[in-house]
Amino acid sequence: MRRVRVIPTLLMRKGGLVKTVKFDRGVYVGDPINTVKIFNDKEVDELVVLDIDATNEGREPQIERIREIAGECFMPLGYGGGVTTVDQMSRIMYAGAEKVIVNSALATHPAVVSEGARRFGSQAIVASIDVRKRFLGGYRSYTHGGTRRMPEDPVTAARRAVELGAGEILLNSIDRDGTYEGYDLDVIRSVASAVPVPVIAVGGARNVGDFLQAVQTGKASAVAAGSIFVFHGVHRAVLVNFPSPSLLKDQLFQPLTAGASA
Secondary structure, three states, X not given: OOOOEEEEEEEEEOOEEEXXXXXXXXXXXXXXXXXXXXXXXXXXXXXXXXXXXXXXXXXXXXXXXXXXXXXHOOOOEEXXXXXXXXXXHHHHHHOOOOEEEEXXXXXXOXXXXXXXXXXXXXXXXXXXXXXXXXXXXXXXXXEOOOOEEOOOOHHHHHHHHHHHOOOEEEEEEOOOOOOOOXXXXXXXXXXXXXXXXXXXXXXXXXXXXXXXXXXXXXXXXXXXXXXXXXXXXXXXXXXXXXXXXHHHHHHHHHHHOOOOOO
């Protein structure tokens, strides 16, 4: 049976958690420590925490906050936000995170990505690539919380990230973020087909069925989501949740064994 990781992605702002829609309109959804404790009980595979304001505010990673979160986290933790030096990477991992997620550094400090991969191993470096669909077709990559356009399309950006040493790609659709419109399968498939490392799809998930599509049709190696793990119902009431292991096994893992392409 193929084991597909299902990863909640938490957005941190001023020490609390928020959820955005298309990288905008952050709504407060709770305290990171309490949320992590709930995910522990839910037997979550892995967790991603992103400080979404650190880079634009010129702040370093909040190491003490990362240490507090990691101290309560019983699953592998990836952290991103404000990373510009190898020393920061070292302190983040010493604080308890297993992976460092880089986004803006891919454009502004590429040598740091390479040195980080050399020192800590490619498995510890995740390249986060934020993408937006172009009006006339195709896709463009962005950094700095979706505010700065990169000269590369997502496929080229992903290939360069792998050349720098990244061991995974976190591929985030700005257009689908928080919309419940489903993953952008086209861009996931194009990136996953172009790089030899795992691609984690994020942005737009509505249900477990979307996870299955991202893996089978989009060729993602893992799936991540935000809104469906912190909201409940049509009125988006805050409720931290996660599918039960049995539900994931029935609706996501078992069908993957039936097809030769799985």
